[in-house]
Every structure is written in C-alpha cells, then in structure tokens.
Amino acid sequence: MNAPTQPRMQEEFLTLHEIVAAARRNLAPGPWSYVVGGAETETTVRRNRLALDSLAFRPRVLRDVSRIDSGASFLGRRVRLPVMLAPIGGLESIVHGGAASAARAAAQFGVPQMLSSVCQPGLEATAAAADTLRVFQLYVRGDDAWVDDHVRRALDHGYAAFCLTVDVAMYSRRERDLIGRFVKPWRATAPAGSSFQSGLSWDQVKRFKDKHADKRLSLILKGIATVEDAEIAVQHGVEVVYVSNHGGRQLDHGLGSAAVLPEIVRAVAGRAEVWVDGGFMRGTDVVKAIALGAKAVGLGRLPCLGLAAAGVPGLVRTLEILENEVQTCLGLLGVASFAELTPQHLAAAPPVAEPGAFSAFPLLGDPP
Ligand SMILES: Cc1cc2nc3c(=O)[nH]c(=O)nc-3n(C[C@H](O)[C@H](O)[C@H](O)COP(=O)(O)O)c2cc1C
Numbered sequence: 185m186n187a188p189t190q191p192r193m194q195e196e197f198l199t200l201h202e203i204v205a206a207a208r209r210n211l212a213p214g215p216w217s218y219v220v221g222g223a224e225t226e227t228t229v230r231r232n233r234l235a236l237d238s239l240a241f242r243p244r245v246l247r248d249v250s251r252i253d254s255g256a257s258f259l260g261r262r263v264r265l266p267v268m269l270a271p272i273g274g275l276e277s278i279v280h281g282g283a284a285s286a287a288r289a290a291a292q293f294g295v296p297q298m299l300s301s302v303c304q305p306g307l308e309a310t311a312a313a314a315d316t317l318r319v320f321q322l323y324v325r326g327d328d329a330w331v332d333d334h335v336r337r338a339l340d341h342g343y344a345a346f347c348l349t350v351d352v353a354m355y356s357r358r359e360r361d362l363i364g365r366f367v368k369p370w371r372a373t374a375p376a377g378s379s380f381q382s383g384l385s386w387d388q389v390k391r392f393k394d395k396h397a398d399k400r401l402s403l404i405l406k407g408i409a410t411v412e413d414a415e416i417a418v419q420h421g422v423e424v425v426y427v428s429n430h431g432g433r434q435l436d437h438g439l440g441s442a443a444v445l446p447e448i449v450r451a452v453a454g455r456a457e458v459w460v461d462g463g464f465m466r467g468t469d470v471v472k473a474i475a476l477g478a479k480a481v482g483l484g485r486l487p488c489l490g491l492a493a494a495g496v497p498g499l500v501r502t503l504e505i506l507e508n509e510v511q512t513c514l515g516l517l518g519v520a521s522f523a524e525l526t527p528q529h530l531a532a533a534p535p536v537a538e539p540g541a542f543s544a545f546p547l548l549g550d551p552p
Pocket residue numbers: 218219220232270271272273274300301302321349406428429430431432433461462463464482483484485486488
C-alpha cells in the first residue's frame with residue numbers, strides 16, 4: 185500500500201499533460217474514441233467541464249499550511265485522497281489485465297476502486313488481484329434473483345458497498361464509436377438484458393433495501409442528476425447519492441455535474457453522502473468538488489488515460505501527480521486539510537477557454 189512509483193515513471197511523467205499525451209499515442213483510434221467520447225453532440229461532456237471551468241478560487245493567506253493532509257475517509261475507511269476509480273466497463277480494451285490492473289494501481293496508491301459489472305476479469309478475479317477498498321457497480325441485466333446473486337458474490341468477495349447505476353434506462357448513441365465501428369453492430373443499439381435496466385423503478389430500490397437490510401450493505405445510486413431524485417433516494421434510505429451524468433455518455437444536453445452538485449448537497453442535507461463525477465481531471469477540480477460539499481469524487485476517463493499511458497505504474501503516477509496538485513491547491517488556498525474547505529473558497533467566474541473534454545489540458549492542443 186502507498187508504495188511510490190519507480191523512478192522511471194517519476195522522470196517520464198512530471199505532469200498530467202504528459203500522461204494524456206502518452207495515452208493518446210498508445211491507444212488505437214477505436215479505444216481512444218471509446219474512452220473520450222460522449223453521447224451524440226457531446227454537449228453534456230462539455231458542460232461537465234464548463235461547470236468546473238466556471239468556478240474560481242478565493243484564496244486565504246497567512247494560515248500556516250506547512251503540513252497538509254490531503255487524506256479523507258471513504259465509507260468509514262481512511263484513503264489517501266477523496267477520490268475513487270469510477271466504474272469503467274471494457275477496461276480490458278484499454279489495458280492488459282483490465283479491472284485487475286486498475287485494482288492493483290488503486291491498492292498501490294491507496295484509493296478505492298469501483299468495479300463495473302461489465303468489465304473483465306470480473307467480480308471474483310478483480311477482488312483476488314489486489315487488496316484494496318472496493319465497491320461493486322451493477323448494470324441490472326437480469327431479474328431480482330440475478331441481482332441478489334450479485335449482492336451475495338460481492339459480499340463474499342469483500343466489496344464494501346453496492347452500486348446501482350440508474351442513468352442507463354436507454355442505451356445511448358455514442359457516435360464516435362458508431363462512426364468508427366468500434367462497437368460491434370449487434371451491440372450498437374442495446375446489449376443483452378438491457379430491458380431489465382429500462383424497466384427499473386423506485387420499487388426495485390425499495391425491494392433492494394428491504395431484502396438486504398440485515399446485511400448493513402451501503403447502497404449507492406449512481407446517476408442522480410436532480411434535487412427531486414436525490415430526495416426520493418434519501419427517502420428510500422440510500423446511503424450514497426452519486427451525482428453523475430455518466431461522464432456525458434448517456435443523456436445528451438444535460439447539466440454539468442458540478443453545476444447541480446450544490447443544490448443536491450443542500451437538499452440531501454447530510455441525510456446521505458453525496459459523491460460526484462463528471463469531468464474531474466485535475467487536483468483543482470477535486471478541491472472544487474469537496475468545497476461544494478461532495479464527500480468523494482469519481483474519476484472516469486483520467487484513470488483510463490493513466491492506464492493507457494503506462495499500465496499500472498502509469499495510473500499510480502497519475503494519482504501521485506493528482507495528489508501533488510491537490511496539496512498545492514489546498515496550501516495556496518490557505519487550508520491544511522479538506523475539513524477546512526468551504527464554499528467561500530469558491531466564486532463564479534467565466535471560463536477562460538472553450539470548455540471541452542480536454543480543456544483541463546490546454547497545452548496539448550486538441551487531442552480528440
Ligand atoms: C470508458 C468508460 C466506460 C464506462 N463504463 C461505465 C460502467 O460500466 N458503469 C458505470 O456506472 N459507469 C461507467 N462509465 C462512467 C464512469 O463511471 C463515470 O461516471 C464517468 O466516466 C465520469 O466522468 P469522467 O470520465 O469525465 O471522469 C464509464 C465511463 C467511461 C469513460
């Protein structure tokens with residue numbers, strides 16, 4: 185746990201810019217588009233960045249930041265940063281070992297991994313690959329018994345919580361993948377079993393909570409994007425409201441996650457944890473989320489790029505640089521830990537560049 189990367193990685197990658205550039209070089213066009221793309225016009229992808237790029241900092245000075253603690257607690261356990269690897273399906277098309285490689289990097293650095301049910305090598309083998317804090321994310325593609333079987337397997341293999349992704353009622357149109365023929369034609373519209381996901385309602389959330397109440401299993405609903413649904417989730421006893429628009433890969437023309445986060449934090453009012461993802465690429469982004477009241481930040485594309493850049497060491501190095509950025513930001517804001525951050529450290533400001541998937545990396549030009 186928490187072993188530094190080898191010196192070669194530290195010399196090769198001084199910045200996240202270099203990680204992204206290496207990922208761009210290493211990935212074939214199909215997997216690259218799969219990672220960076222979004223739905224249809226990719227407006228939601230851009231709005232995720234717009235929401236973050238429209239926040240500026242209000243730094244305080246002379247506050248003794250000689251010792252900075254950028255650790256956090258996640259489901260009651262200490263983690264090195266308030267971030268987690270968000271669930272990514274098909275990681276095996278990006279890095280050898282798929283989710284097992286992500287698990288090894290998460291364990292080596294010291295952050296949690298959320299495993300996608302549509303990622304190889306699967307629930308059991310990923311758990312066996314590394315001893316890290318892990319959460320299991322399910323796409324519902326079977327009946328209640330099928331769901332319960334996944335709960336049992338997740339508990340048997342040490343997953344600390346269970347996540348249902350609820351923003352996939354329809355299989356979206358990812359046009360980069362379609363144009364590049366990266367998605368097999370027979371999967372281009374809907375994967376097998378997806379009618380179960382379309383048929384989900386709050387009844388299934390109620391059933392889940394009732395059925396598994398005795399197991400003290402935290403339930404996370406990933407893909408909440410409105411105050412109204414956050415309220416219903418809390419009323420159903422959900423432990424974590426995970427604000428997400430799937431990285432702009434599902435509904436096009438949604439709002440940016442960081443734009444809806446404050447009102448959801450206010451509405452939930454401490455009755456559940458609020459996590460967030462969508463466009464978080466830099467240390468400053470993570471700090472903004474926590475200042476807005478999120479408890480944890482999911483990283484989707486960034487870990488994919490770290491893995492594509494240089495496998496497990498590449499992702500560990502990505503997280504090290506992110507941590508350095510976080511600590512630099514906290515210190516320059518005049519806070520020594522996340523606990524001292526408040527919304528008063530933020531102000532609205534117009535973005536300085538056109539927001540997009542890569543506006544966090546302006547020195548790259550335009551990689552897509
Ligand atoms: C390549 C890729 C695959 C994804 N697969 C899943 C998945 O299997 N399950 C899920 O809930 N979300 C999935 N997501 C969404 C992420 O978990 C996360 O919500 C999103 O990527 C966050 O936005 P960001 O990529 O801008 O950080 C995927 C995202 C990407 C980029």
